[in-house]
Amino acid sequence: MKLTWRRQIVRPRHRFATSQWGVDEKETLQVELAHDGLVGWGEIVPSTLYGQTVESSEAALVQAGDLLGDDPFTLEPILTRLRTAFDDQRAVLDGLDAALHDWVGKRLGVPVWKLLGLARPQKQTTFTIGVADPELTRVKIDEALAAGFTALKIKVGVPDDHQTLAYIRTRFDGPLFLDANQAWSPDEAPQRIRALAQYRPTLIEQPLPREQWQHLAELCQLGVAPIFADESCERPADVLRLRGYVDGVNIKFTKCGGIREALRMITLARAFDLQIMLGCFVCSSLAIAPALTLASLVDYADLDGALLLAEDPYEGITRDGGIISLGDQPGLGVTPRAPR
Ligand SMILES: [Mg+2]
Incomplete structure (x- = not known):
């Protein structure tokens, strides 16, 4: 297999910010796996929150070339070798896991979701309103x-959050996801969460710093809304650890390393009766397609990374109002958009 990659920059229509960080543009890596006359694509979306950068990703890719072998169908042994070599660079594993699945699907002439025995991905996604001044926030909501x-996600844990939520509830009665991105201490969180009850949240994500996950159990007891772990839950072993402490987990491919690790997390979460959402970072639809592939297995999708962009360099995912879906194209189902 021949592995190549290139850097690409994607830009959100509006600056995208949370209670902790913000981006005007995001650099990702498009990987290409060429073998036997076919090419599989994947996208690496490094997140500094998890010790991943474009540079650390490229260093891992240099190592990966020699570990791929010459049979893309042997996904598990290949990905085990890659995990052993750079377990800390899960965004790279995700991009390579995607490219391998894309190649295999294309070779067999079937979409990856069919290859995995799943229903056609067709799922309501939330659309996230990043943190901004009140005026721009209203523009973004409108x-x-x-x-x-048909479902919105709002970043809370910032000075104007109640103003934003009050405005939304005058205009929108649908599902409302709240994400504090680790903003509160265990002492203040109960009071903050009780104050959010009036907005009827569908769920509340990561109210506490990620290492304080044991206190999440107390917040579940408040009964305001299901409490989901995001930053506290990266990989399959984290689902085991969080059992009994949260109501649900947010699985992101950049954190866990792609389709195969996500499937393990979904299996564990279901066995422990946890709710599941699929999340993402700002990225192109090449990075959304692998997660969307698994959408029929989860409760909620927050797969708006490419919908936030001014221009998505890939096409293939369809959106009808709040529903995103994949069709019958072989592989992951996305291809580079023709340059204008
Ligand atoms: Mg989150």
Whole structure:
């Protein structure tokens, strides 16, 4: 297998910010796995939150070339070798896991979701309103509703959050996800969460710093909304650890390393009766397609990374109002958009 990659920059339509960080543009890596006349694509979306950068990803890719072998169908042994070599670079594992699945699907002439025995991915996604000043926040909410999105996600744990939520509830009665991105201490969180009850949240993500996950159990007891771990839950072993402490987990491919690790997390979460959402970072639809492939297995999708962009360099995912779906194209189902 021949592995190549290139850096690409994607830009959100509006600056995208949370209570902890913000981006005006995001650098990702497009990987290409060429073998036997076919090419599989994947996208690496490094996150500094998890010790991943474009540079650390490229260093891992240099190592990966020699570990791929010459049979893309042997996904498990290949990915085990890669995990052994650079377990800390799960965004790279995700990009390579995607490219391998894409190649195998294309070779067999079937979409990856069919290859995995799943229903066609067709799922409501939330659309996230990043943190901004109150005026721009209103513009973003109005844009999202005009675009037909039927579930919204709001970043809380910032000074104007109640103003934003009150505005939303005058305009929108649908599912509302709240994400504090680790903003509160265990002492203040109960009071903060009780104050959010009036907005009828569908769920609340990561109210506490990620290492304080043991206190999440107390917040579940409040009964305001299901409490989900995001930053506290990266990989399959984290689902085991969080059993009994949270109501649900947010699985992101950049954190766990792609389709195969995500399937293990989903199996564990279901066995422990945890709710599941699929999340993402700002990225192109090449990085969304692998997660969307598994959408029929989860409760909620927050797969808006490419929908936030001014221009998505890939096409293949369809959106109808708040529903995103994949068709019958072989492989992951996305291809580079023709340059204008
Ligand atoms: Mg989150």
